[in-house]
Amino acid sequence: MSILSTLVVGLCILAIFYRINKFRDRKYEEPPLVYYKYPIIGHTWDYCTNIDEFLSKCRKEYGEIFSIYVFGTDITVVGKELGHEVFNSKNASSSAAFEDRVPVARILGLPPNYLNFAAEIAKNVFIGQMHLFIVKTQQSLYRDIDELIGDCDEPKIIQNPRQVLFMIVSRTVTNILVGDKLGHDKDLVDIFMNFGNEFNKLMRIPEYLGFIHPWFFQQSIIRFGGKNIEKIQKNVIDKIRPDIEERLKQERKYGDGLKPPVDCIQFLLNQPGVDKENIDYMWISGQLLAITFVAISTTVTTINNFLLDLASRPEYLDSLLEEQEQINPNNDRIMDLDQISKMKRLDSFLKESLRLSGNILSLIHRVIGPELKFSNGYQVPKGSLIRIYLKNVHHDNEIYGPDSNEFYGYRHLEKESPASKVSRDFLQFGMGQHACPGRNFAVNEIKMFASILIKKYNITIATKSGMRPPNFVINGISFPNPEPLIFEKRVKVWDKNYNLKLDNEN
Template identity: 70%
Template sequence: MDHIPDTLIVGTCVLVIFYIINKFRNRKFNEPPLVHYKYPIIGHTWDYCADVENFFLKCRKEYGEIFSIYVHGSIMTVVGKELCHEVFNSKDASFKVAFEDKIPVARILGLPLNYMTFTAEIAKCVFNDQMLSFLEKTQRTLYREVNASIGECEEPKIIHNLRPVIFSIVSKVVTNILVGDKLFQDKELVNIFASFSNELYKLLHVPEYLGFIHPWIFRQSLILRFRFGGRKVKKLHKTVIEKIKPEIEERLRQEREYGNSWKPPVDCIQFLLDQPGVDKKNVDYVWISGQLLAATFASMSTTTSSVTNFLLDFASRPEYWDDLLEEQETFNPNDKFDNLDQISKMEKLDSFLREVFRLSGNIFSLVHRVTGPELKFSNGYQLPRGSDVGIYLKNVHHDSERYGPDPDEFDGYRYLGKNSPASKVSRDFLHFGMGRHACPGRNFAINEIKMLCGILIKKYKITIKSKKRPPNILFGGVAFTNPEPLIFENRVKA
């Protein structure tokens, strides 16, 4: 007990030192204005966490299109609709580096820091380019998992928290593409991929309070929390390797035996094996298992949130029910998608989804780290190397100049006939990013989402217990779906 005062004094000194470093850092650059704050160390953290929406509105009104705030022990620059495209298109700003600081996947899994390059290649070369070959497999899995997770609802069935149900459905689709048909039969392996992605998702909820001391300490706390939590990474890696190793060895044996006549499976394991520089005589199973686990987060969590947000909006807007059901019966009359053209013709569903994404997304997100000598904006402001800059998404997605006098109002058919499918990125729609950092797997994701939503629309009458769309829950600027109860009933076919 006698050491407590000394510890508090040392801790306070550390806080003050880091505060002074941040407050009086090198100002040789023409940096954006730093929003005034009253309390040292705390800065704007309380205002940011308590009501980020009104805090940003006030800052933008007073400081203009670009400003910096002091939150969780570090300075963050905020840009909106005028300058966001300059961040996305700059070679001097990296989303990957900033994301690794927030969710340290590479350090958790022991992967190289460029692991996201392979994640993007997996999304593009496997999920997107092989989309047609996965069509039958995907819809078969979706139908089966909907029946298993929701089932027959002869009597109204209340699901109190929809996200875990949708996550279970989506995770099966993704895992099948990750590891192939044979390994997909291993339920333990499927559960590992699903639980790993879910644990990473939970890290987004972790408050950055330790950032007051230093952002590095916050990152280390995440790594320690994950490694020494319920499921240790080494044990998880070992289990995944034990599952995939015999399958990989068999594939390599067949490749040696049959040569060019061997037809390899189409999945993410094979894609990684075929990468240049991979030593097939000495396979790095830690690297392959780590890449597969890393790919689960991007491909499961956002799709799950998108479908959950869709169902919350759909269930609370009965004026769209008949139209969207009629579209499903027109383009999917036999409950079977024979080609991608069927899915692309669901233009009403596509427009509805794009509006869901626009209005249910984050207020502030997509933080980039300046990795070049500087990031220079067209208005003359500069950010030095190591600075963080994030996108004020609500300023983009609720812009009255683009979306009319009532940009906060939901219009499910806003995009009909405007060549603006849900997968299309633009300066005024950043749900999938933009430019150099646009989500490479968005086309597959949209097709998967449209198939799953279509199945649910045709199979069930879906209503919401509260009769209105509940607002999403905000952690800082990040939106999470509200666990509002939904009611599912079998549709009565005429």
Template identity: 35%
Template structure:
């Protein structure tokens, strides 16, 4: 076989470039770090197992190397923490989800939402949620939530005299959750506008469309990937701009009217109960004039809450409905509880009636526990070098991911078969769906636990209560449907759910 000089030169060039990348990208691990899981393919490291065999791969790593351990994916070392170490990460200020989100190389979110460039934004969001929709204030929203959810149920599912297949991948449940969230965020007057509800429902889907590209170029350097993937934004393409325009169009006259009413009525002004009213009175976000810059700031703030509320809540109510629909042995028991409560409240739920949904609450908790994501989607970033209590250290800047299955499927907390669906485990052990626990990390832990978890669980319970009362719900196969796995993460099944009117 004949090779030309040019061919040989090209081979040599490729070899040299590959060697340089390998040498530059070879992970350097210090003596006291968690063990690096061995890998066979230079540069690629564990990426293929991470993408295509995550559950088995991480289980083997945990068994062989303990907790924590290091893996090498997409050109950088990640530390994986499990059941023994995770609490340290969640209860120590050295580890930051906001920094990982803001500075992430796979896609810097501040390129889309400029407000995330300011470190205090996430703290302000958490403070706003705690003060406006805390557990103590949730009763103020109960009537509004169930009213908005019923509007959504009638619109998205409607009459099912004949069995109707609802394809859940079409964001039906995003629309269902968007309506009560819009009511709480921007008030009852704006939430009646279908364009605003649609903007809230579609925002996360369009937002996610620019995050799905795997960070292949990170094998060269993470910054290369972030620079390339954000090129379209620099040239003006932005899939969420239309949603911002819609919200600003409808929000401006409402904010202007509220400011005018305050000025005219003074102490007689009755403030509406919603987040935009809270922001108007907040020292950081308050204003006396509604300018374009102010509208941009407020809308970005609101849309960030949309990302962390509508997206997660709609996903988990979808998971819960599939869990219910695929387990006919639970139907009668949970349905009977909803019928009894409905008779007590005559169709108008109060907070006390929601608290009586103990079987449904326990079922929801178990659905949240077993939703089957191997890792928690939001990583933490180590802000300065840190030594764990077991003596292992990690450097500043290290990305730390939480091995959720190691926590949610541990035998100490959940018995010899922790992967089994235990619908009444929460009820039997007095654990509500919103109660954080070292063995239940879906809402985080410590002072950084999700402040919106009480609202999310209430929305899921009210939504499921109304759906179970009104419809027989089953899967097309009559069995538990397979979830969709994307690397170590998971999405609800796409087979759809069959709804049929219950006979009254």
């Protein structure tokens, strides 16, 4: 027998013993494990080929909470009735589970609780100083939209909208991360954008090595996927080091008389315990990159989905444009937060896009306490993984009516339910202590972006059908299809007596 054959047999035996030990350790009243035929493989085939159909069938047969066995790991699936108990439990950690899936801390040299600190950055910089960034953000969006999309006097097909969106959002976010001086550095903008692309690649890597043991999968991410990220981090350090040295020089010279910049770098430099005589550039660059994924990648995905929904439903364009004119009758290029908050129709359309284009199974948590006990009596032991069955929440007829699977852009009007509000009925941004801390900034940024596009262009799907293509799903996570979009200069044609109430149709 060859060495390779021996190794394969040995790894299979190891996987079987690992699985047997998992069954021996079931000491709690755990949720039912969905039946499967094939050892080791478990439910992985059904999970990968059609996760939507698979989970729907499991829920009908096993109820609100059940466990599945995929990629060598038990995962407890929780739906609408018990999902909020996971978010509100101190014994469940989303950051610990996320680090298991994509070991960012180990790749970037950050402490294990880096996501908690990233949340502090979002609260204190992106949200706490949002009023200062509103003008700069809109100026940046106008400039970059003009440059990358253009006037479109003749219809213009953008073959890869996601890449254009990445460039625009990256430029906007980079300014908040590193300030005005470095924010205009095209190379640094490209570096942050490339990090977002590399991170997305890591998120899409199948977990096949988990059949042997989860450790093998994590090591493959670190060894292969992490190499490019390490290069990116080094490039970030090379870019920010001179700027930080100049900031510290000015601080020593002028002391309290110096007005410091408002950006993420300055927030990091002002943290207690930072040795300004011996700056830890690995830590600062790592924190900037950790923020980048949330601030750029997820925002781009949301805008991409929003544009696909808008381009395939032209009946909403005039109504949304009319709202812009009512709020901003002088057509000022720069709007304030109060005006942005009054975009109720736009907000409702965005929330509907988030609801229907969101993930099927997401928001993974790991049990870090002795156990997580649910109100129905089931217990999930320490170390277990839990994922939220989001589609079960966001497509529920009891919550959203008998047409819950249909897109209706104004479904959320007059319901005091803005896109940034988290609740048991809307979990796109999480909930409780695990809710996304930067969601208010993200929603405002998307509304500013969408407002400019609605005023400037008619946007349509490039295919003959004009229908929105379905998203593709990897490991329960939904990604928009790379569908080309047509942008054409907008000509205002609506009737001032336009009926604001649209029919609930696709």
